[in-house]
Amino acid sequence: MKEQLLAIKEKALDSIENCTDIKECDAIRITFLGKKGQLTAILKQMGRLSAEERPVIGQMANEIRTEIEKTLVEKQGRLKLVQIEKKLEEEAVDVTVSLKEHKLGKAHPLTQTINEISAIFAGMGYTVVDGPEIDTVARVFDLLNAEENHPSRDPSDTFYIDDNTLLRTQTSSVQIRVMQEQKPPIAIISPGRVYRRDEVDATHSPIFHQCEGLVVDKGLTFGDLKGTLIYFAKQYYGEDMELRFRPHHFPFTEPSCEIDCQCFKCHGKGCPTCKGEGWIEILGAGMVHPNVLRNCGIDPEIYSGFAFGMGIERLTMFKHEIEDMRLLYENNLRFLSQF
Numbered sequence: 393m394k395e396q397l398l399a400i401k402e403k404a405l406d407s408i409e410n411c412t413d414i415k416e417c418d419a420i421r422i423t424f425l426g427k428k429g430q431l432t433a434i435l436k437q438m439g440r441l442s443a444e445e446r447p448v449i450g451q452m453a454n455e456i457r458t459e460i461e462k463t464l465v466e467k468q469g470r471l472k473l474v475q476i477e478k479k480l481e482e483e484a485v486d487v488t489v490s491l492k493e494h495k496l497g498k499a500h501p502l503t504q505t506i507n508e509i510s511a512i513f514a515g516m517g518y519t520v521v522d523g524p525e526i527d528t529v530a531r532v533f534d535l536l537n538a539e540e541n542h543p544s545r546d547p548s549d550t551f552y553i554d555d556n557t558l559l560r561t562q563t564s565s566v567q568i569r570v571m572q573e574q575k576p577p578i579a580i581i582s583p584g585r586v587y588r589r590d591e592v593d594a595t596h597s598p599i600f601h602q603c604e605g606l607v608v609d610k611g612l613t614f615g616d617l618k619g620t621l622i623y624f625a626k627q628y629y630g631e632d633m634e635l636r637f638r639p640h641h642f643p644f645t646e647p648s649c650e651i652d653c654q655c656f657k658c659h660g661k662g663c664p665t666c667k668g669e670g671w672i673e674i675l676g677a678g679m680v681h682p683n684v685l686r687n688c689g690i691d692p693e694i695y696s697g698f699a700f701g702m703g704i705e706r707l708t709m710f711k712h713e714i715e716d717m718r719l720l721y722e723n724n725l726r727f728l729s730q731f
């Protein structure tokens with residue numbers, strides 16, 4: 393009987409050892425310790441034992457029952473713990489895992505410049521006007537008082553579609569359209585793409601951007617032009633920006649001037665950026681030529697006006713200290729994301 397008890401013990405402990413499920417533990421308890429279990433079956437045979445043997449076997453059976461029970465409880469505890477850990481693992485959110493990054497795009501630096509300029513002039517009551525990039529020779533040259541032999545009329549400088557149409561070389565054609573369609577007072581700016589037969593290099597491109605402005609009203613003077621452009625430059629570059637007005641010639645304005653900004657690097661002393669000048673040209677401007685007003689049906693005896701034009705690339709490069717224009721067109725995100 394002793395051997396049978398020891399065999400049951402060994403079998404029970406083995407089963408518990410190999411058990412991997414809490415439900416299995418319950419089955420083991422029933423198999424060995426239940427009413428119809430193996431240990432109980434042995435104890436039922438105690439009656440056959442002698443009076444001396446009975447208490448010895450009885451004690452042994454109790455010890456084995458206690459040991460099996462204790463081992464089972466421990467095992468169930470361990471399995472319960474494993475189950476909890478597994479569940480936690482399944483339901484866990486790993487807060488150290490980074491979210492999939494969604495990068496927001498933003499406006500190209502040239503578009504940013506156009507938006508800034510538009511906002512400044514809109515604040516002064518100007519309307520932003522768009523126009524077609526293909527226009528007539530009349531609007532791009534003739535009505536703007538361009539001489540017959542003006543170099544920009546030459547097919548080696550300009551992309552002609554046919555004899556009368558071309559890719560606009562300046563946004564001034566929009567000024568003509570507005571004056572033809574609208575009565576003064578007029579105050580507009582027209583930013584947009586223009587085209588010239590230029591080789592690509594650090595400061596040239598066959599496609600670039602301009603922003604022109606036109607104001608026509610009664611009694612406008614050169615003082616209005618100066619005041620407007622000084623205000624613009626200080627708004628755009630900062631209050632301490634100094635401007636210099638130089639006489640110049642344009643066919644569509646009289647008198648005409650070019651306007652320089654004090655070099656942002658040397659503040660007028662002269663450095664490689666400003667080629668030793670201390671100043672950098674940013675604008676062309678002037679009082680609208682009476683012929684241009686007349687060409688558009690506006691009486692120059694009653695009205696006067698001023699116009700100005702600036703290169704968007706030039707302004708952008710100057711402001712952000714970009715030395716090569718090509719960087720603005722290559723669409724390298726490492727470059728563009730800086731702005």
Ligand SMILES: [Zn+2]
Pocket residue numbers: 655656657658659660661662663664665666667668670671
């Ligand atoms: Zn300088």
